[in-house]
Amino acid sequence: MDVSHTLARPAAPVLSRPVAAAVPVLAVGAALGAGQLVAGLLSPTSSPYLAVGDAVIRVAPPPVVEFAKSAFGTADKPVLLAGTGVVLLVVAVVAGLASRRSSVPAQVVVGVLGVAGVAAVVLGPAFTAGDLLAPVVAAAVGLWVVRALHRLALAAAVAPEAPGVRGLPRRTVLLGASAAVAVGALAAGGIGVAVGRGTVDSRTRLTQRLAAATVTREAPLPAGTDFAAELGTTRFLTPNPEFYRIDTALRVPQLRAEGWRLRVHGRVARELSLTVDDLLARPLVERTVTMTCVSDEVGGDLISTARFVGVELADVLREAGPQPGADQVLSTSTDGWTAGTPTDVILEPGRGALLALGMNGEALPAEHGFPVRMVVPGLYGYVSATKWVTDLELTSFAARDSYWVQRGWGARGPIKTECRIDLPRGFSGVPAGRVTVAGIAWSQPRGISRVEISVDGGPWATAELAAEVGGNTWRMWRGSVDVGPGSHTVRARATDGLGHLQTEERADVLPDGATGWPAMIFSAA
Ligand SMILES: Nc1nc2c(c(=O)[nH]1)N[C@H]1C(S)=C(S)[C@@H](COP(=O)(O)O)O[C@H]1N2
Numbered sequence: 001m002d003v004s005h006t007l008a009r010p011a012a013p014v015l016s017r018p019v020a021a022a023v024p025v026l027a028v029g030a031a032l033g034a035g036q037l038v039a040g041l042l043s044p045t046s047s048p049y050l051a052v053g054d055a056v057i058r059v060a061p062p063p064v065v066e067f068a069k070s071a072f073g074t075a076d077k078p079v080l081l082a083g084t085g086v087v088l089l090v091v092a093v094v095a096g097l098a099s100r101r102s103s104v105p106a107q108v109v110v111g112v113l114g115v116a117g118v119a120a121v122v123l124g125p126a127f128t129a130g131d132l133l134a135p136v137v138a139a140a141v142g143l144w145v146v147r148a149l150h151r152l153a154l155a156a157a158v159a160p161e162a163p164g165v166r167g168l169p170r171r172t173v174l175l176g177a178s179a180a181v182a183v184g185a186l187a188a189g190g191i192g193v194a195v196g197r198g199t200v201d202s203r204t205r206l207t208q209r210l211a212a213a214t215v216t217r218e219a220p221l222p223a224g225t226d227f228a229a230e231l232g233t234t235r236f237l238t239p240n241p242e243f244y245r246i247d248t249a250l251r252v253p254q255l256r257a258e259g260w261r262l263r264v265h266g267r268v269a270r271e272l273s274l275t276v277d278d279l280l281a282r283p284l285v286e287r288t289v290t291m292t293c294v295s296d297e298v299g300g301d302l303i304s305t306a307r308f309v310g311v312e313l314a315d316v317l318r319e320a321g322p323q324p325g326a327d328q329v330l331s332t333s334t335d336g337w338t339a340g341t342p343t344d345v346i347l348e349p350g351r352g353a354l355l356a357l358g359m360n361g362e363a364l365p366a367e368h369g370f371p372v373r374m375v376v377p378g379l380y381g382y383v384s385a386t387k388w389v390t391d392l393e394l395t396s397f398a399a400r401d402s403y404w405v406q407r408g409w410g411a412r413g414p415i416k417t418e419c420r421i422d423l424p425r426g427f428s429g430v431p432a433g434r435v436t437v438a439g440i441a442w443s444q445p446r447g448i449s450r451v452e453i454s455v456d457g458g459p460w461a462t463a464e465l466a467a468e469v470g471g472n473t474w475r476m477w478r479g480s481v482d483v484g485p486g487s488h489t490v491r492a493r494a495t496d497g498l499g500h501l502q503t504e505e506r507a508d509v510l511p512d513g514a515t516g517w518p519a520m521i522f523s524a525a
């Protein structure tokens with residue numbers, strides 16, 4: 001052994017700059033590949049890479065986003081993702097150069113990137129708990145790779161030719177491991193993108209087919225259906241990303257329209273099995289419906305409105321031929337959730353229950369039930385609005401309890417007449433004098449004929465109603481009250497289309513929906 005040479009070595013091993021830089025670059029690549037693979041298999045929106053890109057768009061100042069759109073057009077997204085990649089590369093290289101002796105700086109940087117990925121996914125618009133898996137796996141893989149490769153690199157730096165794993169020279173081990181990480185990251189990422197793209201492409205195709213299909217449209221919305229422009233209050237149509245969302249799914253089912261089938265069976269004359277093509281071959285109708293959750297507290301926001309496109313559910317049921325006594329349509333989703341809807345409500349003339357495929361001009365978003373969901377105007381969602389529906393069983397209420405009914409909620413869930421005060425905002429301060437009061441009221445399918453407001457227990461005054469769209473939707477209202485300085489309470493109450501006044505009696509959401517006149521406390525100065 002060449003003793004003088006050994007002694008001449010520095011006590012602590014140091015990585016060469018290229019090797020030091022390569023370690024976190026490979027680790028970050030492995031993390032992205034692993035994250036993309038898990039996201040592709042489970043839920044495309046949980047990709048940490050895409051989520052970070054979306055987060056950048058959300059926090060970027062609007063002029064920057066506008067500039068990117070005008071400069072790159074539809075390529076703005078790929079450009080943004082490439083830019084994110086370049087930033088990650090630079091960060092990884094700098095972290096590596098700071099880690100020529102110890103892997104700690106590189107670990108810290110990879111860890112921080114991992115936390116950023118998790119945060120971006122959690123803060124994304126369609127987050128469910130299952131979406132945590134992809135960014136967490138990505139962070140774990142990144143940290144593990146950075147430590148393992150750094151250890152192999154240090155060992156190789158001390159003695160490149162000394163025997164390492166399986167007796168191979170340490171330098172060879174390092175090169176082999178690095179190549180394996182690189183190939184593995186690219187393969188995982190590629191598979192993840194390809195698999196994830198399947199569901200995304202399926203949705204794009206259905207959006208295009210709906211756009212090309214013949215749909216019996218409703219009249220365009222009349223002018224003046226809301227006061228959003230003047231008052232900044234709730235818009236009549238809820239954009240899909242803002243539509244309230246309630247389900248028991250830990251991760252959003254990622255279905256493809258092409259493989260979807262709906263079985264209609266049970267107490268029927270004829271079993272049916274329908275594909276998306278079958279549905280698209282039937283008459284398609286457009287219907288504007290305000291959906292409401294039974295868990296909406298007085299003053300709550302579990303209510304939204306969309307224009308749905310779909311086929312008449314009543315026609316499908318009639319084709320199957322319900323047998324006498326089959327008073328419940330038990331619908332089941334791919335994730336095993338069930339709702340029980342009264343058969344006679346679905347068959348009621350003019351009720352307008354849908355098997356919906358479209359929502360506000362596109363195919364249903366994954367989180368709202370792609371490719372097909374039920375929409376039954378006038379019933380709370382838990383007894384009617386099954387997302388990702390694949391099974392309709394004609395049965396009886398006596399024979400079967402649906403998911404929430406098993407948990408103590410009412411078997412029938414007709415929507416109650418309710419209203420909400422949006423202005424003035426709770427506990428806000430306003431100038432004394434004339435104060436604008438505005439909100440929404442609903443009573444699907446009966447509609448709203450009047451809303452009244454009262455301040456500090458004074459007389460009820462009739463509010464102005466926005467243009468009416470139909471009984472199945474909410475109706476916006478506004479009015480004003482005159483107040484002096486101090487704290488005030490304004491209350492509101494609605495009357496439905498049949499002339500019934502909303503009940504003042506307070507009820508909890510359990511078992512069949514909250515009631516009570518909403519009140520809003522504000523202070524005038
Ligand atoms: N598969 C499935 N469908 C479901 C639910 C669910 O948990 N799983 N929740 C229901 C409830 S309680 C409501 S209020 C509506 C909400 O629909 P949205 O999330 O599209 O607003 O969906 C209904 N459909």
Ligand SMILES: [Mo]
Pocket residue numbers: 246292293294295380381382
């Ligand atoms: Mo609900």
